[in-house]
Amino acid sequence: MSRAASTWLSEAVAVFTKDWRCELRTRYALNTVLLFALTTLVVVSVALGPLGADQQARGAVLPMLLWLILLFAAAAGLPRVFGHEEEKHTATALRLAATPSALFAGKLAFSLVLFFAIEALTAPLFLAMMQLPVAHPGRFVAALAAGGYGLAAASTLVAAIVGQARGQSTLFAVLSFPVLLPLLLLAIAATRAAVLGGDAGAELTQLVLYDASMTIVGLMLFPVIWNP
Amino acid sequence: MSEATLLDFAGVVRAFGRLRVLGGVGGRVAPGEVLAVGGPNGSGKSTLLKCLAGLLAPDRGRIDYREDGESLDTAARRHRVGFLSPDLALYQELSVAENIGFFCRLRGLPAARGEELRARVGLPAERLCGALSSGMRQRLRWAFALLHRPRLLLLDEPLEHFDAAGVALAAALLAEHLDAGGLAVVANPSHLELPRVAGRIDLAL
Structure with a gap:
């Protein structure tokens, strides 16, 4: 590894470590996201219960509900990854000291770990509370991983765009809708196929392509967004 | 340091909406020299320094900063300058040592450099930044800048919140910087004895 790549990686790791250290001491995003996910999960499961409909009908509807819960949980916590740097006036120090793409990579890694933790907690609970069997657990996990990566990457990029603006929550919702819509449709289709035992290969491939595109676009676009 | 290190700017214009600041x-500042910037509140001192640091883009004008004869673009200038401002905050959830260590890692510096500077500005390593007094936070800003x-x-505002010991520390740090061939632009230096004012x-307003 070249010295430049090593320095870049070290910067990204430093940002990731710093964000988690701050998060574990305040637990702001963790508490917000987990409470939101658990509350919506309980509301959905109590309102619907183990649906009396057949497996085919439940398998068609419940994956969509799972992704809606995950989407709103992400929207509750991930926009803060850049917003709080602006609110607390720490963004200036980062602009002076950090390489923008390394900063984005560190923030993306933070968002990914946070979102995968939400998924790891929410998905098994959802399956248990809705008594939903999964025909292909491996594909189910792959759909959650690929969809979760895309959701975290897109949310981090949109959070960077709206980070310096007023009315961040509204802007986040407006800007993320067109970016996240194709991802959610693919993730729901892949999860549904995994639950019902269908082939999710095409959807998973498209999800991986979406994830790669969002990462590359983020790394290229972020320096332009971040700096004046 | 080479004589080819120089800050030279002219015709810098910056407005916020219809308000021209x-x-x-x-x-122009050469090695070992200080450029003093004065004026009442709201006259644009902070805006000028942010433009010079590359944190704000001027609407018009030229800012040329050279190190060893090489003219730096805005991104390189932003990364190289030492910047201190009342707007600059560090992480309240982290200790002094963790804050300094984080910025050492971002800048690819050994941890020993951070430790040396922390001791120089006289800050307790383990105290959380959020629990520092205003004067201590200003010392931490000095450490970040240097x-x-x-x-x-x-x-x-390099002396903001400083007591007499803080003012003496700031004067010593600035003098050391200039003696080493550094250059400085200081806004609102009313209580700071400035050597070699260019x-x-x-x-x-």
């Missing part, structure tokens, strides 16, 4: 400001041994220091810009 800087109306064509210029100046961490990577910048040649150009941009100091906005010029003074008085901004008006």
